[in-house]
Amino acid sequence: MHTAQELFHRLADFEPDGAYVLSVYLDMSPHMSGKQPWRRISAITLRERFRQIEETLLPRHPALEGFRRDKEKVQAYLEHHAEPWLQGVAIFACDAHQLFEYIETGVSFHDQIMYEPYPDLFQLARLLDEQETTVTAVVDTNTTRLFVTRYGFLDEVAGPDDSPRGYSKRNTTCLNQARYHRKVENKRKAFAREAASAIEDLVLQEGARRVILAGDEVSIPLLHQQISPAIEPLVHEEVLRMDIRTPRHEVQEQIKPVIEYIQREESHQLADTMVERIRANGLAISGMQETLDALKHGQVDVLLLDQQAPLDETQRNELVRLAAQTDAQIENVTNHAAFQEMGGVGAQLRFHHHWV
Template sequence: MSLTEQLDRLAAFEPAPYPVVSLYLNTQPNQHGRDSYQTFTRKEFKARQQTYPPNTPERDCLNRDLERITRYLETELQPSAHGVAIFACDAGNLFEAIQFEAPVEDHWLFIGDQPHLYPLARVMSQFPRYAAVLANTHATRILVIAQNAVADTQSIEGVKTRRTSQGGWSQARFQRHIENYHLQHVKDVIDALERIVTRDGIQQIVVAGDPVVLPLLREQMPKHLAEKVVDELNVDLAASSNDDVVKAALESMKKLNERTDREKVEAAVGAYRAGALGVVGPDRTLLALTNGQVDELLITASLAKLGTLKRTPAAAMAVANDAGFAQPAIEPVAAGEAAQADVGTVRLADELVTKAQQTGARVTFIEDASLLEPYGGAAALLRYRI
């Protein structure tokens, strides 16, 4: 199951009158080579248990969840994982564990009435699934990169050709012969790429190649694939490992996001000012999400920079459309990074992300917090106005 499918399934979880545990851990060893997350879980699990009276259904449910999470971390966490997210609610038949190759920035523990999805959506935004095409005229690798690691590799082999003619062929005839081999190889690459893009739902492609093959790729690539190409990497194909490619591709994607983040925020603000397809501010954005109007949610990557709902008509209508947000079934508690923000802010962040997932809106985290700070940390591009 893909990360997107897991996020969709978690977003569909109905708020429960029992504790729902959302745990995010950075499982990378510390500077001494030891895991540090056990200290966090031992301390915080005990502290959170004590927030519920003993011998109550809520406390019993939470105890079972924390025991199951502890067993999972002891027996099923892979040594190669850099992070893990676990969601559990015994009463709601929920137990979902996701191990990441990408790092989780800090430990989070949030207990409420539904899964805490803001950090999971942010990992997806930081480390999207994309394809890297590494091509020369006779051999090509296509890498599917997800969570900062190679998730899949496909090799396409062509005919390795000589530089000069031998035998009785004229140089012009020999050159046409070579060009036909090159063209056929490029067509085979594009066919394979088409299948991978369709299978994995790839939205972005980076390419790298020699001076001969790159023009052929551009010429032969159909429009719907060419529109997904976001950069051409400058890497030595013969000397580059998969890790080298991932590093170069990640740097390319970061630069792309810096540019597109600013463009998207400017588009949403401009559209809002013109009374067109844009809204700004948490209240208007939440209302647009509850109405199903949002095509793309823009939300700050810094939880501390997300504003709160104001006493505005938009906020009142949004809350009226979602009674669960106004009156949570379980009083939320937090530890780790989640505790550094107001609980209401954490719930608002979750509500924005969850509503986006439920309505098929894209979610983009704006890494430069200053871009959205004047607008309370949230904005949206709309499908339509009401």
């Protein structure tokens, strides 16, 4: 199974050659309802959409048998392999090209089932944008707990740990007291260096784009002093106050709004830059057709999309597919008033290009 990033680019380059691709996004979280309190409503949506799509292919459309085989594969996966703790799943199938890929997530998708000439990539692009890999470090003066957030899942990984040997105080004379405090301070600094090194190693190993620090008022300043210049730009400014014994699920709940805030701020900064460049007649554009033309000419550095932009699914998917093919960053922007007034579609450009 591919990572979401690898799958996204593979699907963007996928050429069905006349075949159709089944794209399935499902909200797998259980919903409280009636006699089946943990039933996934997405199962009803999926069944109804399969019926609707099949009706459009009857009686003898060339894609009918391929669709039925893809449908069976999707149903078999959901019945036998989809774990109950999943919050979302995206599936892409094309029987004619032996394509069957899926991504399981800890965040839900909007239920969407399409059978089209190309894979629909918008929600996958949103996942990659909004759920960038994040390293979280919860620290005190002798323990570091490290967490990695991927696609909405939170995993705890081994971090450096230091037992409190050497902290016991046997003598209370002024001289021994001073030596003791120096020893404690040196030990704390050494451990902060070790914790910072472990954080950097994990960031590089996971390709993380964000770092969140949590801990107490003693450990965090020491850790900040040891963070390398390479990692410092990734560190979120706000430090969470969190006890080293905080259960994993509570860690996830506390960092969730922080990750959402970071994403919102990053997207708004990109939208602000786009608006400013347009005012200055710089490297930016807005509008569906203008952005589409720029993508076709490889000009786009960052594609910005508002989920509420007045686009149909085909237009939106074409923008996303072209952005992926030209290695443009794709940014989901929400609640940015100026960007919404401009239609919710725009781009920062790599270069100006004039064509006939």
